[in-house]
Amino acid sequence: MRPRFFSLPSAQLANEAWLARGDGSSGPRLAIIGVGMMGREHLRVALLLGRMRIQGVYDDHAESLDQAQREYRKSTQMTLNVYPSFEALCADEAVDAYLIATPNFTHSAIFERLIKSGKPIFLEKPMATTLLDAQRMVTLAKAHPAFVQLGMQYRFKAQYIEAFHAIKVQQALGTVHTVAMSEYRPPFLNKVGEWNKFSHYSGGTLVEKCCHYFDLINLAVDAYPVKVYAQGGQAVNFIDFEHRGLSADIDDHAFVTVTYDNGMLAHFTLNMFCQELYEELVITGDQGRLVASESSSFRRGVNSSAKIQIEASAHPAYDGMTVTYPSAIENSGHCGATFFEHLAFLAQLEGDVVDAATPAQGLKSLLVASAAQRSLATGQVVFMDEFCAQEQVSWPC
Ligand SMILES: NC(=O)c1ccc[n+]([C@@H]2O[C@H](COP(=O)([O-])OP(=O)(O)OC[C@H]3O[C@@H](n4cnc5c(N)ncnc54)[C@H](O)[C@@H]3O)[C@@H](O)[C@H]2O)c1
Helix, strand or coil: CCCCHHHCCHHHHHHHHHHCCCCCCCCCEEEEECCCHHHHHHHHHHHHHCCCEEEEEECCCHHHHHHHHHHHHHHHCCCCCECCCHHHHHHCCCCCEEEECCCHHHHHHHHHHHHHHCCCEEECCCCCCCHHHHHHHHHHHHHCCCCEEECCHHHHCHHHHHHHHHHHHCCCCCCEEEEEEEEECCCCCCCHHHHHHCHHHHCCHHHHCCHHHHHHHHHHHCCCEEEEEEEEECCCCCCCCEECCEECCCCCEEEEEEEECCCCEEEEEEECCCCCEEEEEEEEECCEEEEEEEEECCCCCCCCEEEEEEEECCCCCCCCEECCCCHHHHCCCHHHHHHHHHHHHHHHHCCCCCCCECHHHHHHHHHHHHHHHHHHHHCCCEEHHHHHHHHCCCCCC
C-alpha cells in the first residue's frame, strides 16, 4: 500500500492506512530529538502505525523524558532507549532516520548537525525562526542525498485532503480566484521553557502557528505572493505574562491579505482568545465554492468533527458531508493529520513521491508569514520583492 493523499478521498485513504499498520517489530529505525508535547505525539503515532522502530530519543528536560518513557512502556512494555547526549544520538549508526521536534529556535542548529549524516530527516514546523536560517537549510537540503520532510501536517487533515482532491484532481471549482482561511482557538498552551510566548524563540505567532495556514493557502493558489498586508496584535493573551524577566510579546489576533501574481486573492483570519477551536477554508472558483471546516476542543473527551461542502454542479458533497477520520486515527493527534504525515514519511523512506511539505515549501510559508509579521509591525503593505531583497532571501523556485 502506498499513500497517495490528494489523489484519494479521505475515507478511502483512512481505510487503506488503517489496514497497513504493522506490529512495530520491523521497519526503519527512528531517532527522535525532543520529546515534549509534539515529540511524544510523534512517538505515539509511530507506535500506533507500527511500521517504524524507535531506536532512541534525546531531550535535555527530565520531565519530558519521564513522560515519554511512561508512555512508551505503557504501550510496548519495553524500555525506551534514551541517549545520554545529542552527540551520542548522532553517533548511533543504526539510526535510519531522524525526527526533530524541539522548539523552533533550536531547529536550524540541530538540522545542520544531522544533515551531515546523509540520512532522511523529518523536521517540525516552522523550519526556522529566521529567513536566513531557513534559506540556508533549503540549500543544504537540496544537496542532501536523502529527503527532508517538514511538519506541515495540516495538509493531511481530512477536510483539506478533500479540498485539495476537489481543486487539484477533480478541478471541481474551475479556475480558483479567492481563498479565505481562518482559525479561531484558545491561547497558546504551556511549553517547556515557555518558548512560544516570545517572538525571539518562536518566530512570532504568524510564523509559529500560522505557517500551517500560509502553507495551505500557498498550496491552493500555487503562485507568487506579490504583496502582503496585515493588521492585528496582542489584545488579550499573556498581557502580564513574564518569564525570566522577559515580557511575552506574541500576537493573538490578525487579519492578513495576500495578493498573488496570478491575480488570486487570499485572506487569513486569526483569533486566539476563543474557548474552542474552529478552522475554516473557503475556496471560490468560477464554477463553484468549497467550505472545508473543523471543530475541535482542548477539552478531554470531545471529538473533533471535519466537514466539506462543495457547491459545484452535481457534486456529491454539494449539501455538505462529514469527513472526520475514524476515531482511532482522529484521536491520535491533530485530528488524525499526524498519522498521515507519518505514512507520508514512510512512503518517502520507500522512495515514493508524496504530498508532504518540502523545505522549499516550508520557506515559502515562512516568507508569507514573515512578510505578514513585518506588515503587522509597520502598518505598511509589504511588497515581496522588496522584502526578499531586504532580508537577502529568494522566493524558492
Ligand atoms: N505540526 C504541528 O502541528 C505542531 C504542533 C505543536 C508543536 N509543533 C512544533 O513542534 C516543536 C516542539 O513543540 P512542542 O509543542 O513539543 O514544545 P515543548 O516545549 O512541549 O517540547 C519541546 C521539547 O524539546 C526539548 N528540547 C529543547 N531544546 C532541545 C535540544 N536542543 N535538544 C533536545 N531536546 C530539546 C525540550 O526539553 C522539550 O521537551 C516546535 O517546533 C513546534 O512548533 C508542531
